[in-house]
Amino acid sequence: MNLNRNTYEIYELDRNQGKVFLTKENLLTLKEHSDFLFTVINYRWTQMLEGFNYSPRISRKVRAIDENNIKRSSLKKFHKHLDLMLVDGKRKCFYCDEEISENDISVDHVIPWSYMFSDDLWNLVYCHKGENSEKSNRLPAEEDIKRLEERNIILLSRMENKSKDYDHLQIAVEKDYVKKFWISFKG
Numbered sequence: 001m002n003l004n005r006n007t008y009e010i011y012e013l014d015r016n017q018g019k020v021f022l023t024k025e026n027l028l029t030l031k032e033h034s035d036f037l038f039t040v041i042n043y044r045w046t047q048m049l050e051g052f053n054y055s056p057r058i059s060r061k062v063r064a065i066d067e068n069n070i071k072r073s074s075l076k077k078f079h080k081h082l083d084l085m086l087v088d089g090k091r092k093c094f095y096c097d098e099e100i101s102e103n104d105i106s107v108d109h110v111i112p113w114s115y116m117f118s119d120d121l122w123n124l125v126y127c128h129k130g131e132n133s134e135k136s137n138r139l140p141a142e143e144d145i146k147r148l149e150e151r152n153i154i155l156l157s158r159m160e161n162k163s164k165d166y167d168h169l170q171i172a173v174e175k176d177y178v179k180k181f182w183i184s185f186k187g
């Protein structure tokens, strides 16, 4: 192990016997640098997960959870896509289907952010501000999941076929992320 130009021995290998030995000093070295090693292990673990499954930005999520330092960004940039779902020029609430006035508008993660650790168009809807805070971190009911799947198909058909957001939504629809994530979190 090389750290700050110092080389540390973290185990001894006896090739002839085919054995690995850990001494007390080795263990103390591991303990001393455990923060660093933890990050490296998480990184390798992330690479392995990415090999198995395409889920957006696994490495960022692992890092964010790990450092307990999670940045949440504004969801305003999703308005231009969500506005493709306007009915008679009005923004409708995903949950109660009533019109939402300009100052009561909120973008909601149907599968709560605390499960996803990311902002993905396939998981975002407009709703009334009050309803957003009321549902807090609960997983949605199956009807909401079904409606979100249907919404995504319509939204995809209304989007321009040449943006990164379009590509992400298309993958989400094809792979049915809505149902897959919901089922996996529900357990």
Ligand SMILES: [Zn+2]
Binding pocket: 093, 094, 095, 096, 097, 098, 127, 128, 131
């Ligand atoms: Zn509402």
